[in-house]
Amino acid sequence: MALTTAPGPTRRGNGSVRPRANRGAGRNRHGEGLAGYVFLSPWLLGLMAVTAIPMLLSLYLSFTNYDILTPLSEVEWVGLANYERMFTSDPSYWHAVQVTLKFALIAVPLKLAAALGVALLLNRAWRGVGLFRSLFYLPSLLGGSVALAIVWVNMFNRDGAFNSFLALVGIEGKPWVNDPEWALQTLMVLAIWQFGAPMVIFLAGLKQVPTELYEAASVDGASKFSQFWNVTLPMLSPVIFFNLVLETINGFQGFTAAFVLSNGTGGPVDSTLMYTLNLYISGFTNLEMGYASAMAWVFLLAIALITVIFFSTGRFWVHYSDGER
Amino acid sequence: MVAVTSTVARRGNRKPGGGRQAVRLAILIAIVAVVLYPLIWMIGTSFKSQAEIVNNIGLLPEEFTPGNYTDGWTNFDFSFGRFFLNSAMVSLLTVVGNAISCLLAAYAFARLKFRFRGMWFAVMIGTLLLPGHVLIIPQYILFRSLGLVGGDWPYLPLLIPQFLATEAFFVFLMVQFMRGIPRELDEAAKIDGASSFGIFRHVILPLSRPALVTTAIFSFIWTWNDFFRQLVFLSDLKDYTVPVALTLFIDSTSASAVGPMFAMSVLSLLPVFLFFLAFQRMLVEGINTSGLKG
Numbered sequence: 288m289a290l291t292t293a294p295g296p297t298r299r300g301n302g303s304v305r306p307r308a309n310r311g312a313g314r315n316r317h318g319e320g321l322a323g324y325v326f327l328s329p330w331l332l333g334l335m336a337v338t339a340i341p342m343l344l345s346l347y348l349s350f351t352n353y354d355i356l357t358p359l360s361e362v363e364w365v366g367l368a369n370y371e372r373m374f375t376s377d378p379s380y381w382h383a384v385q386v387t388l389k390f391a392l393i394a395v396p397l398k399l400a401a402a403l404g405v406a407l408l409l410n411r412a413w414r415g416v417g418l419f420r421s422l423f424y425l426p427s428l429l430g431g432s433v434a435l436a437i438v439w440v441n442m443f444n445r446d447g448a449f450n451s452f453l454a455l456v457g458i459e460g461k462p463w464v465n466d467p468e469w470a471l472q473t474l475m476v477l478a479i480w481q482f483g484a485p486m487v488i489f490l491a492g493l494k495q496v497p498t499e500l501y502e503a504a505s506v507d508g509a510s511k512f513s514q515f516w517n518v519t520l521p522m523l524s525p526v527i528f529f530n531l532v533l534e535t536i537n538g539f540q541g542f543t544a545a546f547v548l549s550n551g552t553g554g555p556v557d558s559t560l561m562y563t564l565n566l567y568i569s570g571f572t573n574l575e576m577g578y579a580s581a582m583a584w585v586f587l588l589a590i591a592l593i594t595v596i597f598f599s600t601g602r603f604w605v606h607y608s609d610g611e612r
Numbered sequence: 613m614v615a616v617t618s619t620v621a622r623r624g625n626r627k628p629g630g631g632r633q634a635v636r637l638a639i640l641i642a643i644v645a646v647v648l649y650p651l652i653w654m655i656g657t658s659f660k661s662q663a664e665i666v667n668n669i670g671l672l673p674e675e676f677t678p679g680n681y682t683d684g685w686t687n688f689d690f691s692f693g694r695f696f697l698n699s700a701m702v703s704l705l706t707v708v709g710n711a712i713s714c715l716l717a718a719y720a721f722a723r724l725k726f727r728f729r730g731m732w733f734a735v736m737i738g739t740l741l742l743p744g745h746v747l748i749i750p751q752y753i754l755f756r757s758l759g760l761v762g763g764d765w766p767y768l769p770l771l772i773p774q775f776l777a778t779e780a781f782f783v784f785l786m787v788q789f790m791r792g793i794p795r796e797l798d799e800a801a802k803i804d805g806a807s808s809f810g811i812f813r814h815v816i817l818p819l820s821r822p823a824l825v826t827t828a829i830f831s832f833i834w835t836w837n838d839f840f841r842q843l844v845f846l847s848d849l850k851d852y853t854v855p856v857a858l859t860l861f862i863d864s865t866s867a868s869a870v871g872p873m874f875a876m877s878v879l880s881l882l883p884v885f886l887f888f889l890a891f892q893r894m895l896v897e898g899i900n901t902s903g904l905k906g
Binding site: 320 | 636637643644650657712714719721726727729739742750754772775783807808812833836843855861880881884885892
């Protein structure tokens with residue numbers, strides 16, 4: 288229903304705009320205003336058809352028991368039942384929330400620490416910076432793919448490269464990816480391995496720190512550590528903030544590697560059941576699309592809340608040198 | 613420019629800090645080794661025979677076995693050639709769609725005055741942080757009710773959003789880039805009688821080439837690597853793209869599939885790797901400009 292009615296009014300709306308009249312009259316003001324909307328029209332159409340309407344539809348569906356098999360017109364309104372089930376009677380939902388939080392809280396800080404550490408090393412190097420920078424960046428380009436997830440799972444399997452490395456040191460390994468205690472950790476290592484993208488951003492930020500600040504600090508007798516703590520970190524805080532927001536949001540959305548490791552189940556024993564994987568299973572394996580829509584909305588609100596928290600606490604520790612804020 | 617002067621300045625300090633530099637270099641090389649190890653192991657394993665995959669813990673195969681590649685290529689009812697063509701088609705059309713639609717939207721945001729521009733721009737920035745996973749279920753329902761999922765040409769649900777500038781990241785990147793194009797050029801063209809369309813065609817479009825190239829490279833790589841949307845929207849083996857086809861190897865859990873699976877994984881990363889070799893500077897700098905000016 289929504290589909291057949293939606294394009295009608297918008298098309299009529301566009302059609303009734305008076306392009307001819309405007310073009311004749313005020314060529315500058317009105318002409319440019321119209322041109323603005325002409326250039327913007329693909330984006331506007333996309334915003335409506337691919338973003339806004341689907342979002343509203345999913346909000347509506349989150350209050351229904353919709354499965355893909357019954358027609359949209361016959362869905363049953365169930366009120367807050369989906370949300371109730373999520374928060375009170377679905378242990379796997381809470382499990383997925385915990386897995387996702389654990390993943391983001393551990394992997395994101397370690398990834399950013401690795402990125403900053405390597406960026407600091409590279410910033411002082413006087414040769415081969417470009418080459419190193421590119422090599423470190425390569426995993427960020429490849430790491431999100433199915434192919435690399437496959438490699439990763441095999442690397443941490445019984446006969447994988449990680450265990451042969453451990454064997455060299457005399458430690459007997461195990462099939463890490465099949466162990467509920469360790470499977471998620473292998474995915475964290477995969478995320479940390481892709482430290483190159485935030486590193487590149489850190490490196491560019493470090494280049495912006497004026498060298499006079501370090502000179503002044505060393506004239507005052509500040510130690511290297513004190514220079515790092517009092518000059519580098521504050522000057523870099525906008526970039527740290529940017530990376531933190533971006534990587535946290537990305538961290539919450541990890542899907543591909545968890546899917547590949549568990550063959551789409553979230554196993555072993557739900558240990559890699561990331562939020563998005565759980566959502567996929569509910570919607571496309573169990574076909575409980577109403578329930579999955581409710582999950583999607585809670586996810587959206589959680590991400591929005593986290594972003595708001597970041598931005599409101601950022602005021603206290605992000606230092607803008609040009610006096611903004 | 614900054615990079616050049618700072619390296620020159622540092623080169624002068626080389627002598628006093630020589631020992632420390634050597635330590636730094638050693639640490640960096642050690643990190644490179646750790647970072648590249650999985651990739652080299654992947655390539656090595658893809659050339660190992662079945663027996664060697666289990667027994668040879670070394671990085672390289674003792675006996676070079678290219679058979680994994682031919683076995684993997686024809687492992688399923690359709691050859692990987694088909695999956696590669698499907699992936700290439702989806703990725704290239706995504707590049708075209710993103711380049712055109714994002715450029716149009718960016719020009720409106722960066723240069724034209726119209727009512728509610730500020731509001732629309734804020735909405736666009738808002739969609740930048742919108743997780744794609746939230747939209748996938750209603751999009752699936754909508755495209756399915758239009759008969760586009762599993763239809764005659766099942767790629768439409770993957771491509772339609774790309775032709776409607778829904779990748780806000782690229783719109784934002786291009787807006788940022790266009791803001792750097794001197795407005796005097798627009799003014800001059802306007803005095804010569806050019807309309808908004810004329811300015812777009814003759815001033816902005818040619819000068820936006822670097823931003824277009826960055827957009828093209830990133831949207832190709834991201835689409836080539838993308839899995840979630842392709843998994844959801846493609847249901848017929850003949851329509852599968854490379855990432856979806858690769859997951860079929862996981863289903864067949866027999867250990868004999870490891871060699872062919874690795875061989876196809878290597879092949880699937882090859883286009884991205886070639887892009888990396890050709891455009892590494894641009895990729896790294898693209899991350900910078902898009903990241904930092906924000």
